[in-house]
Amino acid sequence: MQLEFLGTGAGSPGKFRNVTSTALRLLDERNEVWLFDVGEGTQHQILRTTLKPRKIAKIFITHLHGDHIFGLPGLLSSRSFQGGDEPLTVYGPVGVRDFVQTALRVSGTHLSYPLKFHEITKAGTVFEDATFKVSCEPLDHRIACFGYRVEEADHPGELQADRLKALNIPSGPVYGQLKAGQTVTLPDGRTINGQDYIAAPQKGRIVTILGDTRRTPHALSLAQDADALVHESTFGKDEGKLAHNYYHSTSTQAAQVAKQAGVKQLLLTHISARYTGKLSKELQNQAQKVFKASKVVRDFDVIEIPLPKKG
């Protein structure tokens, strides 16, 4: 599981940062990629990575500002052009369907795969299956905007075959029963409770990806105990007033959320073009003063989200 940043800028594309898009690579977990926001030129950025458009199975849109959605019609069209035939679902605020369908209709585009829409109006679970759950909460932006919390299900503990073998229990169907947690009586009369030989479950990971937002308590609950928090940082430490007026956050505010929510790492994105080169380091330094594991990401950065250490 990795986060790959395809666009880390704010507002308009710049020479160094494209407008927003973040890929959550779930290749080992699901052989899928999920995108969060699709600013214009996201498909161009993908051309420079190893990501395959046909593996993009879900797209989550935080809000409908142009720098977060104008790349959708092109990406969806190219995925079709390149022979993608697996279904794709777009999640996002009301209006995303109208935007995409109008673009496809007007351009006479017929997709080679089923395209579904799941429009969001309030907090709740937007997707859940055996291995992953995605929930959302509203943020505080000029228009409807959501943050997403992706929770991986716990990995069930593995059967400790080594310990069973040390007891001279020969492998065979009995291992399956033990792995299922059953109590088994062996031919030699011994009784073994499988649950005593199953390792502790491996906690699943949590990744929180927020859209543009002012300070809001919803950011905290979305980020609680996350392995990674992706938070906007449009402004610097001393621009709290600007951030408030434009419905954005400062580097320091983002770091406060990370700290209070007890996340493992904070990834700062949606960086204004005013903060190029050394100046973006400045934003990072400001955040690190509050929360050490803070990083201002750049386009094409890939951040590993390791499985939590077993406690």
Add this chain to the structure above:
Amino acid sequence: MQLEFLGTGAGSPGKFRNVTSTALRLLDERNEVWLFDVGEGTQHQILRTTLKPRKIAKIFITHLHGDHIFGLPGLLSSRSFQGGDEPLTVYGPVGVRDFVQTALRVSGTHLSYPLKFHEITKAGTVFEDATFKVSCEPLDHRIACFGYRVEEADHPGELQADRLKALNIPSGPVYGQLKAGQTVTLPDGRTINGQDYIAAPQKGRIVTILGDTRRTPHALSLAQDADALVHESTFGKDEGKLAHNYYHSTSTQAAQVAKQAGVKQLLLTHISARYTGKLSKELQNQAQKVFKASKVVRDFDVIEIPLPKKG
């Protein structure tokens, strides 16, 4: 007057060619830039040129396929973001207004300048003022598609002041009357007809920019005597059948149009990703066998359109 090619590829963006957009630089003539088609990422390409989005006064769309229009909402938004306040008009087939207005409405974008639409349904003049005229004719593509012919008005001949001075006519208001073509009686009794001292008018230039098309007689009339013809060349010489089936042209067909129409130079664009590097040279060679002044253009090529030599 120059043509600057912002995207010269077909269908999907590639590593070497972006999807279609062509700028007609009229900086000396009108302090304006006109765009023909706006594929996704056109604003990103513009970032790498000296073009200023606020100088883009007119956008002509040939047809509504995604690779020709998906960059429109972003470009229009960024032009506003960068403080453009001069009006902008979009010309194109019916549907372009719906596409743009939906994108702007859904994204909550309020432009800082007046945006006008001029939807086209048939051949005719789409714009005309004292110095330029733009007309269109339908082409033969899968969906409604137009080619545009841009005609510069003739530049009136200049007063030949050197010849008047050689006659010892002192400069003064009389030069203005002579320049206006009047007959003037001088204080010394001589009578001078201004029309005898005005140089021949300078012919205006003609630039023809076609959209995607099969062979069609309309291409010929649009291109008649043009100083430059921009023509698609999606396919090579031997792929006439493919070109026909996909409503496109071959290199050779484009060259035949250029030759029959008597144009000065042929610029081949909309090159399939199958023709990279040396292979695009191959398209150019094929065209040159029919029409010498043929060139396969690349992204960021700037082609000067010189004033025709006085005959």
